Amino acid sequence: MGWHPELAAAIRPFSALRPPTVHCQIAMLAIPADVLLQVYEATMGRPPFLIENLSFSDWASLVHVMQCKPQELDAKVQDFPSNIAESCRKVAIENRELSLIIAKAEKIILELHGYDLSHLDTAGHVSISQRNETFSETYINRMSLSQAELEYFRKKEAERMSNAHTELTPLTRDAGHKFAKNSPFLLLASDSWTAKAVQRVHNRLWKLDTFNYTAPISVEAYMALAAITDAEVENCRSAARNGTIYFPATRGGFDAEFPPIAELEKGKCANRPLLHQKGIPKFPANLSELKKLWNAGRPYLKCTCPSCEKNFTWFDHMIWYIIGNLDKIDPRAPSDKIRMLEFQALLRTTWRKAILAQISFIFMREYMIKIVSLLT
Ligand SMILES: [Zn+2]
Numbered sequence: 001m002g003w004h005p006e007l008a009a010a011i012r013p014f015s016a017l018r019p020p021t022v023h024c025q026i027a028m029l030a031i032p033a034d035v036l037l038q039v040y041e042a043t044m045g046r047p048p049f050l051i052e053n054l055s056f057s058d059w060a061s062l063v064h065v066m067q068c069k070p071q072e073l074d075a076k077v078q079d080f081p082s083n084i085a086e087s088c089r090k091v092a093i094e095n096r097e098l099s100l101i102i103a104k105a106e107k108i109i110l111e112l113h114g115y116d117l118s119h120l121d122t123a124g125h126v127s128i129s130q131r132n133e134t135f136s137e138t139y140i141n142r143m144s145l146s147q148a149e150l151e152y153f154r155k156k157e158a159e160r161m162s163n164a165h166t167e168l169t170p171l172t173r174d175a176g177h178k179f180a181k182n183s184p185f186l187l188l189a190s191d192s193w194t195a196k197a198v199q200r201v202h203n204r205l206w207k208l209d210t211f212n213y214t215a216p217i218s219v220e221a222y223m224a225l226a227a228i229t230d231a232e233v234e235n236c237r238s239a240a241r242n243g244t245i246y247f248p249a250t251r252g253g254f255d256a257e258f259p260p261i262a263e264l265e266k267g268k269c270a271n272r273p274l275l276h277q278k279g280i281p282k283f284p285a286n287l288s289e290l291k292k293l294w295n296a297g298r299p300y301l302k303c304t305c306p307s308c309e310k311n312f313t314w315f316d317h318m319i320w321y322i323i324g325n326l327d328k329i330d331p332r333a334p335s336d337k338i339r340m341l342e343f344q345a346l347l348r349t350t351w352r353k354a355i356l357a358q359i360s361f362i363f364m365r366e367y368m369i370k371i372v373s374l375l376t
């Protein structure tokens with residue numbers, strides 16, 4: 001996919017750079033051209049470039065700073081370059097080794113619970129080396145390259161390094177690590193992995209190998225989009241700590257004019273869904289309960305028609321899909337830029353409570369993941 005036509009004027013100075021994902025570009029629509037230029041200049045001529053590598057949440061966090069603490073904008077932009085190389089390096093390792101990282105952690109959890117481990121082959125080693133050195137340093141030194149040649153080569157090498165993290169190893173069960181019958185249930189994939197993987201299924205997160213992935217949107221990004229305050233986030237944190245569920249399945253559900261699930265996927269239910277949250281299970285007694293633990297407190301949309309089977313989606317899956325398909329907001333709106341503002345307005349008003357429930361869920365899941373990392 002290329003550059004969004006509505007960004008054309010803003011990106012003219014860097015239109016030769018690789019266009020980021022649709023979601024990143026939609027977030028960029030909410031940022032003035034001079035700020036985009038400032039981001040571009042922060043790594044101009046020095047890959048990895050921010051423009052190519054910032055995530056949706058990074059861009060959204062810029063929106064947040066612009067709206068809430070504009071005096072910190074310069075510092076925020078200057079801060080990105082110091083982190084980008086390291087984050088690209090981590091992503092490159094993760095892209096290559098994720099299956100094995102998950103297998104190793106799952107083995108420990110399953111062992112604790114006395115489950116069958118035969119599907120997990122964790123014999124391999126997680127390699128954290130850089131695999132993309134094309135020539136040895138010694139060889140290059142012996143080639144007596146001119147200054148110009150050497151500079152050219154170094155620049156090319158840096159580009160290759162920065163591109164390593166764009167090659168995504170799919171989480172298949174056949175590539176080296178054996179995952180035959182069981183799908184992985186640990187959610188150790190980072191947001192940047194998920195953001196890439198979901199492009200293959202046209203931004204339909206529910207089509208990935210498990211149902212458990214969350215949309216790659218950070219708490220700060222939700223705060224930016226829905227104008228959530230620090231105090232409200234603190235409330236979400238206590239809700240997570242206390243296991244507070246705002247919209248339990250046993251009650252009527254929250255009606256905020258959510259789109260019918262049929263708008264996300266043809267053939268699904270065309271009636272308006274309501275929002276509920278998953279309950280919090282007791283300590284898991286078996287593997288299927290253990291898998292449910294990861295979605296404790298998670299907001300979801302479900303229609304009310306009896307015995308309807310094509311009727312469920314996680315709230316955050318819907319949000320991610322809508323950002324990638326903004327015409328669902330209003331096909332007659334004059335531009336995507338104004339649709340993006342309308343989408344944010346929607347999150348700030350009608351869907352605000354749902355966003356707060358989503359943030360609480362993110363904290364609940366963070367607690368779960370922390371428990372796992374203490375064990376592994
Ligand atoms: Zn703020």
Ligand SMILES: [Zn+2]
Nearest residue numbers: 269303305308
């Ligand atoms: Zn239905």
